[in-house]
Amino acid sequence: MTWFFDPLIPLHYELMVIDIPWPFDLYSEAGAKKSASAQYDVMTAEQILALPIGQLASMNSLVYSYATAPLLPFAIQALQAWGFTYKSFMAWRKTTPAGKVRMGTGYRVRTTAEIILVGTLGNPRQSYVPPTVFDGIAREHSRKPDEFYSICDRVMPHARRADIFARESRAGWHSFGNEATKFDGVAA
8 A cells, every 4th residue: 555645654743734736727828827737736626635634643733734815715624624623824924035015916806925724633732822924035936935934843843743745845844745855955
């Protein structure tokens, strides 16, 4: 039998970050070059719901799952399908290196932030309770901010950590994904 998340360890992680390769319907082909599917392989809704994320978790686990605003109801459904209880959310307010808010695209509102769902299994112990909104420098497509991982390290400094669908290796973290080293060695 093949373990989907090889080389990650089953029933091991106390803190997990998940950046699912969500599908995203475009209004027109004009945005196709910037879409997620132009950057990496995306998964179907059925594949996402069937992911054995809960089989990675220890008895008391905290999960941070990135989500897109148009797919927010589905993102909460996925969190629950994986065995976690939705607790709250955080928002990464995207900034430029100069500290200005980065204005993105959008259909009804201009995107300046990315949502991170917070879920639990059992009762994970936190050393720090982060704010709902944090600033972080926006870089390449789907590259998450170093500021977010600093928050994770403060929340559970001694936790066994996994970064699922990672795009960069990090000290103290186990990584999974076909782009897990994509930004290794790329300057911030």
